[in-house]
Amino acid sequence: MIPNTKYKIPNTKKVALTGGAASAEALRQINPFVMPVYPITPQTPIIESFAKICADGKADTEIITVESEHSAISAAIGSQAAGVRTVTATSSQGLALMNEILYIASGMRLPIVMLISARALSAPLNIHGDHSDVMGARDTGWIQLFSETVQEVYDNTIIGTKLAEKSELPIMVVMDGFTTSHNVENLELLSDEIVKDFVGEYKNENALLNVDKPVSYGPVALANSYFEFKLDQEKAMDEVVDNCKKVMKEFKEISGRKYNLFEEYHMEDADTVIVVMGATAGTAKDAVDKLRKEGKKVGLLKIKLFRPFPYEAVAKALKNIKSVAVMDRAISSGSMPALYSEINNTLRYADLNDIKINSYVYGLGGRDIFIKDIEGIFNDMMGGKVDKKVRYIK
Amino acid sequence: MKFNKETFEIIFFARAGQGAKSIAESLAQAAVSEGKFVQAFSFYGPQRSGAPTKAYVKISSNPIRNHEPITDPDVVVVLDDTLVTSEDVGKNITEHESVIVNTRKNEEEIRKSIRDFKGNIKAIDANGIALDTVGIIQPNGVILGKLIGVTEIVKLESVINQFREIFEKKIGVELTQKNILAIERGYDAL
Numbered sequence: 001m002i003p004n005t006k007y008k009i010p011n012t013k014k015v016a017l018t019g020g021a022a023s024a025e026a027l028r029q030i031n032p033f034v035m036p037v038y039p040i041t042p043q044t045p046i047i048e049s050f051a052k053i054c055a056d057g058k059a060d061t062e063i064i065t066v067e068s069e070h071s072a073i074s075a076a077i078g079s080q081a082a083g084v085r086t087v088t089a090t091s092s093q094g095l096a097l098m099n100e101i102l103y104i105a106s107g108m109r110l111p112i113v114m115l116i117s118a119r120a121l122s123a124p125l126n127i128h129g130d131h132s133d134v135m136g137a138r139d140t141g142w143i144q145l146f147s148e149t150v151q152e153v154y155d156n157t158i159i160g161t162k163l164a165e166k167s168e169l170p171i172m173v174v175m176d177g178f179t180t181s182h183n184v185e186n187l188e189l190l191s192d193e194i195v196k197d198f199v200g201e202y203k204n205e206n207a208l209l210n211v212d213k214p215v216s217y218g219p220v221a222l223a224n225s226y227f228e229f230k231l232d233q234e235k236a237m238d239e240v241v242d243n244c245k246k247v248m249k250e251f252k253e254i255s256g257r258k259y260n261l262f263e264e265y266h267m268e269d270a271d272t273v274i275v276v277m278g279a280t281a282g283t284a285k286d287a288v289d290k291l292r293k294e295g296k297k298v299g300l301l302k303i304k305l306f307r308p309f310p311y312e313a314v315a316k317a318l319k320n321i322k323s324v325a326v327m328d329r330a331i332s333s334g335s336m337p338a339l340y341s342e343i344n345n346t347l348r349y350a351d352l353n354d355i356k357i358n359s360y361v362y363g364l365g366g367r368d369i370f371i372k373d374i375e376g377i378f379n380d381m382m383g384g385k386v387d388k389k390v391r392y393i394k
Numbered sequence: 395m396k397f398n399k400e401t402f403e404i405i406f407f408a409r410a411g412q413g414a415k416s417i418a419e420s421l422a423q424a425a426v427s428e429g430k431f432v433q434a435f436s437f438y439g440p441q442r443s444g445a446p447t448k449a450y451v452k453i454s455s456n457p458i459r460n461h462e463p464i465t466d467p468d469v470v471v472v473l474d475d476t477l478v479t480s481e482d483v484g485k486n487i488t489e490h491e492s493v494i495v496n497t498r499k500n501e502e503e504i505r506k507s508i509r510d511f512k513g514n515i516k517a518i519d520a521n522g523i524a525l526d527t528v529g530i531i532q533p534n535g536v537i538l539g540k541l542i543g544v545t546e547i548v549k550l551e552s553v554i555n556q557f558r559e560i561f562e563k564k565i566g567v568e569l570t571q572k573n574i575l576a577i578e579r580g581y582d583a584l
Binding site for chain 1: 432433461
C-alpha cells in the first residue's frame with residue numbers, strides 16, 4: 001500500500017495497487033455519502049481499503065456495516081432515493097442474495113454504483129474468480145462495465161459513477177476476482193481535484209427527502225401502467241450506449257486514456273478474432289502478438305460495456321472478419337454461454353451470416369488460462385474446426 | 395537467471411504467517427519506484443496460519459499484460475525448509491537459476507532433497523539472523539535482502555525506502571529500523 005500523504009500532488013501519480021485498493025482510491029476521490037456493505041471474498045480488499053481510508057479521515061463516507069448483502073443493497077436504495085450518492089461492493093453469493101433487490105434499484109432508476117469482484121457460485125463452494133455471479137445478474141436492469149486491468153478498475157469506477165448518474169440507472173463495475181482484485185499492478189491516479197470536478201456533485205431532482213417536492217418511490221403499477229414504466233426504463237437503458245461514449249470521451253480529456261464501449265486490438269485487417277471480457281483480455285493480447293509475429297491475421301475484441309450490449313457498434317467492428325471465437329467465463333446452464341449468445345445476436349442483427357463462430361468456456365472457479373490455450377483457440381478457428389458445440393478449456 | 399526474458403518472475407513458497415505476501419509487495423513497490431512494471435499476487439487456498447502458501451512477483455521494463463500464473467520462474471524463494479520436500483520448489487529451475495532457502499542445513503543437504511534438480515541452492519539461516527536483529531523469528535526481511543543480493547533485480551536502496559514507507563506507520567520506527575537491518579544482513583550474507 002502507498003501511504004496517503006503523497007496524494008496532494010496535483011497531476012497524475014504513478015503507483016502500484018491491487019484492483020481492490022485502486023477502486024477504493026477512486027471511491028476516496030469520489031467521496032460518496034453512504035456505503036452500506038457486507039464482506040465477502042474476494043470483494044474484501046475493496047471495503048478493507050476503503051474502510052481504512054475512512055478511518056484515517058481521508059473520506060467522510062458513512063459506512064453502514066449491515067447484516068447481509070440483501071440489507072446492503074436495500075440500504076443503498078434507501079440512501080440513494082433519499083438523495084445522496086451511494087456505493088456498495090460484493091461478490092458471488094452476495095450478489096446472488098441481492099438479486100430481488102437489484103430489480104428494485106434499476107426500476108426506481110437509482111444510480112447506485114456497485115463494485116464487483118467477480119467470483120464463482122456455490123455449490124460446490126469455490127472462492128475463486130469467474131463471471132458466474134455477474135452473468136446471473138445480467139438482466140436485472142443494471143449497467144455492466146468490465147475491467148481488464150487495475151488501471152481500468154480505477155478508471156471504470158470514476159467513469160461508472162458519472163455514467164450511472166447521467167443515465168439514472170445503477171451500474172456494476174466488474175473486476176475479475178483475485179486475478180485483478182488481489183493483484184498489484186501499475187496504474188496512474190488522477191488528482192483529487194480533477195476526479196471531484198469530473199464526477200461533480202450528485203443532485204437527485206426527485207429526492208425522497210425533498211419536502212418541498214414530495215414524491216413516491218416504488219408504488220403499485222398494475223396492468224394499466226407497469227408496461228409503460230418498463231418501456232421507459234428500457235429507453236433509458238438504450239441511451240446508455242451513447243452516454244457511455246460521451247462519458248468516456250470526457251474521461252479522455254482529463255486522463256489521456258482513450259476508452260470505448262470495447263477495445264479493438266489488431267482488428268484493422270484481422271480475419272480471425274477472439275471476443276473476451278475482463279482480465280483474460282491481457283493474456284489474449286500476448287497470444288495475438290505471438291501469432292501476428294508468425295504472420296497470422298488475428299485480432300481481439302475486448303467487450304467493456306456488456307449491459308446494455310452495444311450490438312450496432314460491435315457489428316461494425318466485426319463486419320470484415322471471417323471467423324470469431326467467443327470466450328465466456330461462465331456457463332449458462334441449459335443454454336449457450338452469455339457473451340457467445342450476444343455475439344451470435346450481433347451477427348444476426350447485422351446479417352453477417354458468413355462469419356463462422358465458436359464458443360469456448362474457460363476459467364471456471366479460478367482455473368488458470370495460459371497464452372498457449374488462447375493460441376489453441378486461434379488455431380482451431382484458422383484450421384476450420386468450427387461447429388455448434390461449446391468447447392471447454394480445462 | 396534468464397535475463398534474456400522480458401519479464402523476471404519470482405515464486406515465494408512459505409507458510410501462512412511468515413510474511414511472504416508482505417515482501418512480495420515490498421519488492422514490487424521497490425521495482426515500481428525504479429520505473430518498472432509489476433504484478434504481485436498470491437495463491438489463495440485455505441488461509442490458516444502455517445498452511446503452505448505461494449506468492450508471485452513479475453517485474454519488467456514493459457507493461458505486463460498477461461495474467462498467467464508463473465510456471466517457469468527465474469528464481470524461487472523458500473521461507474520454510476520443510477516445504478523443500480513437500481512442494482515442487484525446483485520445478486523449471488535451470489542450471490543458471492537459484493532456489494533461495496531459509497534453513498540451517500547446508501546447501502548440499504537441500505540440493506539432495508530436491509529431485510532432478512539442476513539449479514543452484516542459496517542457503518541462509520534467515521530465522522537465526524531475524525532473531526538476532528529483530529528479536530523474533532520472522533524470516534521475511536532477511537530473505538528479501540538475500541533475494542536482492544542474489545538477483546540484483548532492484549536496488550537494495552529502493553527496497554529499504556519502500557519498506558520504510560510501507561511499514562513505519564504500521565509497526566513504528568524502531569521495529570522498522572530493526573527489520574531494515576535484517577534486510578541488509580540478508581543482502582550481505584554470503
